[in-house]
Amino acid sequence: MRIGLLTECGYPYVSGEAGLWCDRLVRGLEHHEFDVYALSRSEREEDGGWVPLPPQVGRVRTAPLWETVDDGIVHGRRARRRFAECYGELAMALCAAAPGDPARSSEGRSSEGGSSEARSSEGEPEGQSALEADRFASALYGLAELARDEGGLPTALRSETAVRALERACRAPGAQRSVRGARVPDLLAVAARLERALRPLSLDWYEDDDLGSVDLCHAASGGTGALPGLLARHFCDVPLLVTEYGVRLRTHYLTEPDSSPAIRSLLAAFHGRLAAETYRRAAVITPGNTHTRRWQERCGADRAKLRTVHPGMDAAPFAEAGESPECADPQTLVWVGRVEPAKDLVSLLHAFAEVRRTEPGSRLRIVGAPFGPEGVAYLAHCKGLAAQLFPDEADGPHAVGRNPVSFEETGGPELPSRADAYASGALVVLSSVVEGFPTGLVEAMFCGRATVSTDVGAVVEAIGGTGLVVPPRNPRALAEACVALLRDPERRERLGAAARARALELFTVEQNIMAFHGIYLEILSRAPVRRVVLDGAGEPLPFGVPAEAHVPGRWSDATARAAARGGPGAVRTGPEWAAGGGPVRATTAVSAAEGASR
Numbered sequence: 001m002r003i004g005l006l007t008e009c010g011y012p013y014v015s016g017e018a019g020l021w022c023d024r025l026v027r028g029l030e031h032h033e034f035d036v037y038a039l040s041r042s043e044r045e046e047d048g049g050w051v052p053l054p055p056q057v058g059r060v061r062t063a064p065l066w067e068t069v070d071d072g073i074v075h076g077r078r079a080r081r082r083f084a085e086c087y088g089e090l091a092m093a094l095c096a097a098a099p100g101d102p103a104r105s106s107e108g109r110s111s112e113g114g115s116s117e118a119r120s121s122e123g124e125p126e127g128q129s130a131l132e133a134d135r136f137a138s139a140l141y142g143l144a145e146l147a148r149d150e151g152g153l154p155t156a157l158r159s160e161t162a163v164r165a166l167e168r169a170c171r172a173p174g175a176q177r178s179v180r181g182a183r184v185p186d187l188l189a190v191a192a193r194l195e196r197a198l199r200p201l202s203l204d205w206y207e208d209d210d211l212g213s214v215d216l217c218h219a220a221s222g223g224t225g226a227l228p229g230l231l232a233r234h235f236c237d238v239p240l241l242v243t244e245y246g247v248r249l250r251t252h253y254l255t256e257p258d259s260s261p262a263i264r265s266l267l268a269a270f271h272g273r274l275a276a277e278t279y280r281r282a283a284v285i286t287p288g289n290t291h292t293r294r295w296q297e298r299c300g301a302d303r304a305k306l307r308t309v310h311p312g313m314d315a316a317p318f319a320e321a322g323e324s325p326e327c328a329d330p331q332t333l334v335w336v337g338r339v340e341p342a343k344d345l346v347s348l349l350h351a352f353a354e355v356r357r358t359e360p361g362s363r364l365r366i367v368g369a370p371f372g373p374e375g376v377a378y379l380a381h382c383k384g385l386a387a388q389l390f391p392d393e394a395d396g397p398h399a400v401g402r403n404p405v406s407f408e409e410t411g412g413p414e415l416p417s418r419a420d421a422y423a424s425g426a427l428v429v430l431s432s433v434v435e436g437f438p439t440g441l442v443e444a445m446f447c448g449r450a451t452v453s454t455d456v457g458a459v460v461e462a463i464g465g466t467g468l469v470v471p472p473r474n475p476r477a478l479a480e481a482c483v484a485l486l487r488d489p490e491r492r493e494r495l496g497a498a499a500r501a502r503a504l505e506l507f508t509v510e511q512n513i514m515a516f517h518g519i520y521l522e523i524l525s526r527a528p529v530r531r532v533v534l535d536g537a538g539e540p541l542p543f544g545v546p547a548e549a550h551v552p553g554r555w556s557d558a559t560a561r562a563a564a565r566g567g568p569g570a571v572r573t574g575p576e577w578a579a580g581g582g583p584v585r586a587t588t589a590v591s592a593a594e595g596a597s598r
Contacts, residue, residue: 001524002033002058004214004232008225009041012050012060019051021311021512022220027054028513032520035059035214037205037228042066061210063203065196065224069154079146083156084165086142091169093136094269095179133280133300136273144201144231152202157195163187170262176269182262189259190266197270200227212236216523218516219278223248223271226278233281239527241519242278245288245311246436247295249275254434276300283523286516289437289458307519311437312512315504318446321423322500325448330489332363333482334425334449336418337432337440339370344454345382347475348431349405353389354479356404359486364405367421383407422447426492427485430454433472438462445503450495452481462507466499 005011011022026034034057040046043066053060075083147153156162166187170179182190205211211232218241219226232238249271256264279285279301286309287293293306321327333352337343345366352364370379386405408415415421422428428444428451435457442462444451451467453459460469468485470477485492505511 001215001520002035002213003029003520004211004217004229004238005034005036006038006217006219006225006229007036008039008065008221008223009045010038010220010225012036012038012053012057013040013045014048014051015045023051024312024314024509025513025516026057028509029517029520030054030056032056033058035211036061037211038062039200039225039228040064040066061205063199065199069152069199069202073151073155075150075156079150080156080161082142082146083153084161086139086146087157087162088165088168089135090139090143091165092172093132093139093273094266095169095172095175096132096135133273133276137277137280140274140277141234143198144234147201148206148235154195154199154202157198158191162191162194166190166266170266176265178261178265182266183260186260186262189263193267194270197224197274198227200224200231203228206231206235208236211238214238215527216241216520218520219243221245221248222275222278227274230278230281237528239283239523240278240281241284241286241523242282243286243288243309244292244296247275247292247299249299250295272299279305283526284519286519290461291436291458307515309512309515309519310507311439311442312509313439313442313446313503313507315446315508317417318419318422318443321419321447321449323448324423325493325496328423328426328449329363330426331359331361331486332365332425333427333429333486334365334367334421334444335429335431336367336421336443337430338375339366339368339379339382340372340375341378342432342434344431344433344473345378346385347473347478348429349382349385349389351431351475351478351482352405354476355482355486356390358483362404362486365408365421365424366405367408367410367415367418369409379407418443419447422449425449426489427452427482429478429482430459431472431478432456435459441467442503442507445499445507448496448500450485450492451499452478452485454478463499464502466495466502 005022005026007019007022011019011026013019036057036059038060040062043064046062046064050060143153163184167182169175170182170187205228211217211228212235214232215238217229217232217238219229220243222242222244226240226242229238229240229242233240249268252264252268252271256267259267275296276299279296279299282305284307285296285301285305286307287296288309288311290308293308296306297303315322333355335345335348339345348364348366352362355362366382370376386403386407390404392403408421410416410418410421415424422444426449428441428447428449430438430441430451430453432438432454433456435454437458438453441451441453441459445463445466451463453463453467453469454472454474455469456472463469468481470481485495
């Protein structure tokens with residue numbers, strides 16, 4: 001089959017966040033063809049180049065979301081009126097304070113990125129106004145059809161017309177309380193963000209020889225990354241599969257603490273409405289963990305469409321460490337990850353101070369590089385705190401002192417790889433206050449290491465009963481759990497062996513590829529035929545014809561079978577009632593206008 005793989009800030013770029021699992025998926029399904037449609041988020045990402053592409057990737061099309069686009073298109077009066085109507089409806093749908101709306105005002109939410117995820121999730125009311133959902137969908141598809149007719153909308157989406165439409169919607173009766181006081185800078189900022197998020201509307205990817213020619217669209221993320229698949233579903237009736245390892249609405253709540261209430265509310269409404277429409281149109285939705293699945297359900301996903309598919313990770317680099325657990329230092333704790341405030345290394349350092357009081361010979365290795373300017377500042381703060389809590393200690397009067405806490409990075413002679421970092425300690429610690437799927441914990445499980453983690457994100461789902469879990473921001477509980485395992489090597493060994501067995505069963509690349517292959521077959525078995533593809537012998541290629549096209553009767557040869565499906569120059573034999581000009585369609589084609597009104 002032919003898959004249209006839709007990515008944002010990921011594959012095929014070298015520095016893409018989701019590039020690794022997409023590359024493994026494409027390489028694992030070598031019998032299928034892939035066309036990649038990639039949205040880039042930065043110039044640096046594009047300058048980094050692509051990963052080597054396997055031969056089954058037939059085409060790659062890219063579009064930037066980071067640069068300002070001046071399409072030079074001057075719209076006529078009728079086009080301007082259509083745009084004002086559609087964008088006005090979109091703005092009204094974002095500002096409406098419908099009861100039970102999951103994208104309503106974010107007032108009362110914590111502005112701290114490290115706030116409790118449970119509080120953010122519980123703050124989401126259930127359900128969504130069907131009227132506002134249809135209003136948003138009609139406006140979205142109306143803009144898409146206008147962009148298709150006029151050649152693009154980037155300039156219009158940044159125009160004064162768009163800003164005034166947002167202003168009218170914010171001032172309209174029934175608008176959310178948090179958006180009524182939106183100022184001009186707030187409206188300009190929202191208009192600019194919406195223009196970038198809606199930029200896929202202006203792409204020329206939705207013709208019959210592009211996304212219209214694939215058998216299935218697989219979006220590697222939600223939000224803007226899934227929008228091309230949503231439009232291919234609308235224009236060409238291509239079935240859509242959406243995979244998410246984190247919901248964009250949740251990311252918005254955690255990464256917009258400094259924005260004004262109006263900006264937060266309007267963007268939260270947009271992400272919530274877009275997610276609900278994407279889930280409504282998708283054939284299947286595959287969350288990467290139960291935590292993401294709960295967020296999807298809160299945003300309106302139908303439980304019947306949900307199939308949890310855990311991330312696939314390569315276990316081979318960690319095999320040596322997993323098979324030699326006795327090589328670890330029994331008094332060393334290891335933390336591996338990206339240094340940033342959400343990892344709460346401050347609590348870890350205070351917890352280790354408690355550990356040192358009961359286990360004076362213990363050592364903590366913090367392995368990881370800072371992420372961004374905020375991460376650099378946070379790393380400097382943590383190093384200063386470690387110097388205060390743990391003065392350098394020497395074994396004797398003539399020996400050089402050494403701090404029991406070390407800050408290191410992989411790639412050096414002592415720790416060439418992450419596997420070496422995990423192998424250096426008997427216990428792996430995670431102290432995060434915000435976490436999606438804990439990739440680092442799974443790597444530690446591959447290495448056969450016991451773990452102590454905070455109860456955030458999908459941590460409990462990942463480790464099961466193979467590690468100890470404590471509340472976040474609780475250094476004393478974290479210290480007590482670490483001391484309990486440091487003093488009980490037999491229990492450590494049992495937990496480590498169980499963790500490795502669990503990781504090899506649930507989180508390998510092989511299980512991930514097999515799961516997606518089965519889902520691809522499931523979707524196409526229920527999809528209506530859109531084209532008949534024959535091989536050289538006149539036989540229909542797999543999935544070219546749905547099950548409904550096969551009728552009772554005995555065909556005399558391959559040529560006759562081809563004729564029954566409209567093959568040229570062939571003689572048909574078999575039941576007369578089966579004669580037809582083409583394959584049986586499972587559903588009636590829906591025009592773009594009809595689809596927008598539904």
